[in-house]
Each structure stands twice: as structure tokens, then as C-alpha cells.
Ligand SMILES: Nc1nc2c(ncn2[C@@H]2O[C@H](COP(=O)(O)OP(=O)(O)O)[C@@H](O)[C@H]2O)c(=O)[nH]1
């Protein structure tokens with residue numbers, strides 16, 4: 471939507487941190503994506519941002535992206551981009567939620583129902 | 591219930607699949623209360639930046655006039671079995687936040703729409719959007735001490751709901767009642783998914 475001569479959008483903080491990308495490179499990363507450090511011993515490059523370092527540390531064990539964002543007091547939109555880079559670089563492993571196109575299958579829904587009914 | 595310690599914030603490593611349900615509704619309708627009453631962790635808040643859509647074009651002098659709004663979401667978690675964790679996201683229902691739902695709703699099982707019968711008109715916009723976007727939803731009516739008592743049928747017709755849309759009465763402060771509302775939603779989603787892929791039902 472950029473007309474000639476138009477200025478780029480105002481750079482908000484998260485836009486800068488995410489190196490100018492407004493969206494994560496993988497659309498499989500969402501609020502309910504489960505993240506865990508792929509190999510806790512594997513060092514991040516020295517160029518890693520504070521947010522990258524903090525996210526890998528937070529994901530020492532399994533956690534959703536939303537939880538990691540909340541514990542780190544970072545916006546979800548930012549953490550999506552950072553997490554997606556770290557998955558690409560092999561520092562984080564992602565267990566994704568339901569792919570948007572497929573939708574939940576009845577077996578999964580049955581398991582969810584059974585789980586909720588146990589809470590009655 | 592979650593404690594403040596960080597040791598128990600993590601999921602069991604056996605969990606392979608996260609599922610999510612959105613809880614939407616007008617301000618004060620009970621979203622935060624419902625999420626908190628069923629969550630196994632201390633409910634958390636995250637923030638999302640929304641670019642205000644007031645201006646159609648970026649304003650050259652507008653570095654500073656174009657602003658982003660921060661929207662808080664509450665969420666909670668229920669580990670349903672060793673394999674599956676359910677996340678509940680409470681998000682505001684105001685018109686200007688609808689684009690936020692779009693991303694959040696991707697891959698969601700469904701939406702629980704909370705309604706306060708003292709301000710039933712506040713929910714019209716939200717329900718209409720859910721229908722337009724084809725998101726499967728159930729309506730949970732929270733009863734407040736000064737609410738008048740209505741029959742489900744009266745509420746259903748006041749809200750002009752589709753026949754298939756489930757409606758339940760709910761006390762968001764009560765975990766059991768909140769769980770029942772969630773069961774009603776998932777049961778409905780299950781029935782929809784189990785239905786043979788028939789073409790559009792003929793209009794009546
Ligand atoms: N009686 C009653 N009060 C409720 C119910 N749900 C929420 N409340 C109260 O209504 C107020 C607003 O609820 P809150 O969860 O903050 O609403 P939100 O803005 O939708 O997140 C709080 O004081 C709650 O204790 C309900 O089902 N019944």
C-alpha cells in the first residue's frame with residue numbers, strides 16, 4: 471500500500487527489534503505455539519538480541535508463546551517474530567497448534583471434551 | 591492453582607498439542623473472571639499493538655500522529671491430559687479490536703461469547719462479527735445480582751441467534767459453571783465437525 475514518495479510507517483519499537491519485519495517468517499507461529507529450547511547448551515551468536523537471549527532462556531522447558539511473552543512482559547507480536555527466527559536457526563523447537571486450514575478433527579475434539587468433563 | 595514461583599509455570603514435557611478457545615464480550619461482562627476461574631495457572635496478561643485505523647493513508651507529517659494502541663489480553667491454561675493443553679484467551683469485543691481476533695482466532699476451536707442481559711445491545715456487534723467471520727461460537731449469559739431473569743428463549747430471540755447456536759447461563763466466578771459453558775461450546779464444535787460435509791443447508 472505504499473504510494474510513490476510516501477514515507478514508511480512510523481517505526482514502533484517492536485518493528486525495530488524485529489529488523490523491519492512486521493510478520494513472522496513462518497505462519498505456523500501463533501500465540502498457542504508451544505516452544506522449548508532445542509538444545510539448551512547451544513549458544514546463541516554474540517549478535518543475538520536481548521529478546522532472543524531472554525526467550526531462549528524462558529523456554530528452558532515447554533511453554534506456549536503467549537506465556538513466554540507474558541512472563542517476559544513483551545508484546546506477543548514481537549515474540550512471534552523473535553520465536554520464528556529462533557525456530558529457523560534451530561535454537562527453539564516449536565510444537566504447533568492446529569493448522570488454520572485443517573481445523574480440529576473429531577478425535578482431538580473428543581479428547582478436549584473428555585478432558586473438560588473430568589473437571590466437572 | 592498456580593503459585594508465583596517459576597518452577598511450576600512450565601507444561602509437562604509430554605504435551606504435544608495446544609488448543610485454544612477465545613472468550614469475547616463487552617467490557618465488564620466477565621471475561622477475566624471466567625478465564626481466571628478455570629485456569630490452572632495464575633491468569634496471565636499479554637499485550638498486542640494495534641495500529642489505529644483512523645487514517646486511511648500514512649500522513650507525512652504524521653510521524654507521531656499515527657499511533658498504536660495496546661490491547662491487553664488475559665489468558666489461562668488447562669492441561670486436559672498428558673498430551674493436550676487448552677488455552678483460553680479473553681479479548682475485548684469492541685469493534686476496533688476485531689482485526690486482532692482474526693489472528694487470534696486462527697486455529698481456535700471456537701469462541702465463547704459472554705453476554706450481560708443488562709446491556710444486551712452491547713453484544714449485538716460482537717455476535718454479528720462472529721457470524722460474518724464464520725467462527726463457531728456459543729453464548730454464555732452471565733447473571734449479575736441486579737439482572738432480570740429471562741428465559742433462554744427470550745434471550746435467544748433478543749440476540750437473534752441462529753437456531754444451532756448454543757446458549758447457556760453461566761456464573762463466571764464459579765469454575766464448574768464456567769467449565770459447563772466450555773463443554774457446551776466444544777460439544778457444539780464437535781457436532782459441527784462430525785456432521786457430514788453437506789452443501790449449504792437450504793434457507794427456510
Ligand atoms: N454475579 C456475577 N458477577 C460477575 C460474573 N462475571 C464477572 N462478574 C463480576 O463482574 C465484574 C467484571 O468482570 P470482569 O471479569 O473483570 O469483566 P471483563 O471486563 O469482561 O474482563 C467483576 O467484578 C466480576 O467479579 C458473573 O457471572 N456473575
Ligand SMILES: [Mg+2]
Nearest residue numbers: 621622623664
Ligand atoms: Mg477483563
